[in-house]
C-alpha cells in the first residue's frame with residue numbers, strides 16, 4: 001500500500017503538529033479519506049505512543065554483595081599479576097646460575113680428562129672459557145633488556 | 149550523606165559509603181542501561197560493572213562535577229560498548245529467538261486462540277518495531293533520544309552528560325524523533 005499524493009515526511013510533520021494550519025487541514029482531510037495514509041498514520045500513532053510507557057525496573061537487593069565479591073576477585077587477580085613477574089625472575093636467575101655452574105664443571109671435567117702438553121692445554125681452556133663467558137654475558141644483558 | 153561526602157568516603161576506602169552510593173543510585177544506573185538494552189539480565193551485569201568502575205576510578209572524579217552526570221555517562225558508555233561488542237552474537241540470538249518464538253506462538257495458539265493474546269502479540273510487535281527503530285539511530289542521536297524520551301532527562305542534563313551545547317542536544321533529539329518515526333512508517337509501508 002503506497003499513496004502517491006502524500007509522502008511519509010508529510011505524515012510525520014502532521015503527526016508532530018509541525019505543519020501550517022492550512023496544510024494541517026489538508027492532510028487531515030486526506031488521511032481520513034485515503035486508506036493507505038490512514039493505515040500509516042494510525043500505526044505510527046499506536047507504535048510511537050508506546051514510548052510513553054515507562055517500565056521502571058525493581059532494584060536487586062543483592063547487588064552490593066555481588067559488586068563487593070567482584071571487587072575482591074579483581075584485587076586477588078591484581079595481586080597475582082604483581083607477584084608473577086617476581087617468581088618469573090627468580091626462576092630465570094636459578095636457570096641462569098645452573099647453566100653457568102654446569103658449564104664451568106663441564107670445562108673443568110673436560111680439562112682433566114684429556115692431558116696434552118701443559119702450555120697448549122691451558123691456552124685452549126682459557127679461550128673456551130672466555131667464549132663461554134662472553135656468551136653468558138650476552139645472555140644476561142638480553143635478559144635484563146627483555147625484563148625492562 | 150551528600151554525594152560529596154560519599155565520594156570522599158569511597159576515596160578513603162570506606163565500605164559503608166560505597167554501599168550507600170550503590171543503594172542510592174542503582175535504580176538510575178539499572179534503568180539507564182535497560183533503556184538501551186531492553187534486557188534485564190544484561191542490564192544488571194552492566195550495572196555491576198558501572199559501580200566497579202566508579203569504585204576503582206573515584207580518584208579521577210572531579211569534585212566540582214555532578215555524581216549523577218558521571219553515573220549516566222559511565223552507564224551509557226558501558227552499555228553502548230557492550231552492544232557494539234555483541235552485535236554479531238545478538239544477531240544470532242535474535243534469529244534463534246525468532247524461531248523459538250514462532251514455535252511458542254504455534255503451541256499457544258493451538259491451546260487458546262483468543263482475541264486477547266492476539267492483541268498482546270500486536271502490542272509486542274509494536275514495541276519491537278519501536279526499539280529497532282531507536283537502535284537504528286546514529287550513536288549520538290540514540291544517546292540523546294533515549295535519555296530524553298525513555299529516561300526523562302532534561303535537555304540541560306543531557307547536554308551535561310554528553311558534553312554538548314543545549315542547541316546541539318535539541319537538534320539531535322529533533323532529528324532522532326523524525327528518523328525513528330520514518331523507520332516506523334517504513335515497517336508499516338511494507339505491510
Ligand SMILES: [Zn+2]
Pocket residue numbers: 003004005006030034035036037038
Ligand atoms: Zn494518501
